């Protein structure tokens with residue numbers, strides 16, 4: 363518990379998490395506002411989450427990675443390891459705090475997007491009733507939290523901001539989609555890619571074609587996809603923790 | 612007490628620290644002396660569990676650093692004053708450190724006061740001068756009121772006032788019965804600060820002794836002798852096993868003998884002396900000679 367408080371103090375005593383959070387909210391909710399304002403017809407619930415699931419998530423991943431890489435950049439990681447020589451508990455605490463913040467941000471952006479769409483397009487039916495609709499909106503926070511753990515792991519492994527951010531953004535925004543282009547094998551591989559599974563978890567099936575993932579033959583249920591996404595994130599974190607513990611700080 | 616036993620660190624093909632053994636005792640400032648690149652910082656990182664020794668081990672009060680419970684309460688260290696987030700305030704920096712080792716926030720205020728940073732505690736550490744950063748680093752080291760303190764080149768780049776402050780501060784800490792290890796590449800600085808010296812070159816131990824012993828042995832005892840009867844005195848000194856060389860202005864430079872010994876020999880043999888003066892070589896010169904073949908980066912010395 364103490365270490366969670368330590369990581370909270372560390373994070374909130376610098377400016378970058380505030381900037382990243384503000385940017386994520388503005389981009390996520392803002393994109394929904396633009397979409398809602400531009401549509402002549404009613405806005406569907408699926409449309410409201412394009413900003414959260416495809417744009418703001420990138421900012422959250424960057425924020426999570428930066429939370430670690432700045433420690434390496436300014437060598438405060440060494441002060442951290444002097445204070446907590448076991449290393450693992452300090453890094454797990456950091457991953458936890460960053461994941462919590464990402465999760466809260468996800469909920470703010472997801473529900474904020476629904477709210478702004480309703481304000482801009484009052485006639486749209488944006489009620490959240492079914493389990494699928496709840497998963498689609500409230501699930502964003504879960505995806506952000508797990509994605510943040512992954513980003514922290516990448517940050518620990520790569521140790522520098524530019525590298526970690528490049529890896530995360532290229533992978534999340536471009537690479538997973540491009541793999542689908544590979545004839546035949548592409549969509550089979552995609553069924554097992556982490557962020558593609560995260561998207562699968564969020565989809566409402568046929569009700570949200572705009573969420574992508576169409577045509578991929580997923581072998582997992584939607585919650586199964588989330589568990590798989592989380593499993594990969596935890597595996598990456600474990601590898602990162604082992605590496606961090608063994609190498610010279 | 613810090614105890615290093617056969618400590619060795621290799622980075623690829625570089626042997627940074629080579630089978631180093633030494634003991635640092637409480638109650639006095641121990642200087643860790645060696646030219647740049649000698650392996651001082653690497654040794655300190657190993658003492659603190661940041662770098663993993665290739666071989667050997669180092670214990671603090673009998674335990675490796677990584678096994679200390681709430682280590683800041685046992686060991687305080689300032690390895691580099693720039694290890695702070697530039698956009699985090701001095702107080703926030705100390706607050707998270709204190710929290711991590713269950714130290715009350717009152718310790719933060721106490722150490723800020725002790726190093727004289729109370730006025731600027733709310734300012735971002737990135738805007739601090741080197742002297743202020745150094746003080747913040749010392750404040751962090753003092754947070755847990757530790758028995759063991761390590762400082763890596765703490766006076767590097769400081770103005771004379773800052774140097775004096777740190778020197779006095781460290782001596783006071785040692786006088787309180789703490790174990791204080793301070794590294795430096797300047798013997799002249801260590802001569803003023805430390806009571807005991809651990810001298811290394813190229814990662815190897817050269818000697819561990821009191822500062823006075825080290826200075827005596829390092830500067831050697833050369834005595835300059837002038838006399839109208841050198842032709843008579845010279846062979847007498849050589850017979851006694853002293854090394855005699857021709858000095859400037861027809862004087863003799865005698866090593867290995869004290870001025871008392873030479874005076875006695877001259878008197879016993881009726882030799883008239885015009886000058887008999889013990890020579891103190893420059894401390895730095897002597898130090899460089901001693902670590903001579905151990906100097907890694909000549910160009911960097913005195914940087």
Ligand SMILES: Nc1ncnc2c1ncn2[C@@H]1O[C@H](COP(=O)(O)OP(=O)(O)O)[C@@H](O)[C@H]1O
Nearest residue numbers: 622625627645646647648649650651652653654
């Ligand atoms: N992380 C590292 N990787 C590779 N070589 C290193 C590393 N740290 C130190 N060295 C090398 O080890 C030697 C000792 O360095 P250091 O401990 O910094 O010496 P000092 O502090 O006495 O100046 C130097 O040759 C240095 O280049």
Ligand SMILES: [Mg+2]
Nearest residue numbers: 651652763764
């Ligand atoms: Mg050094």
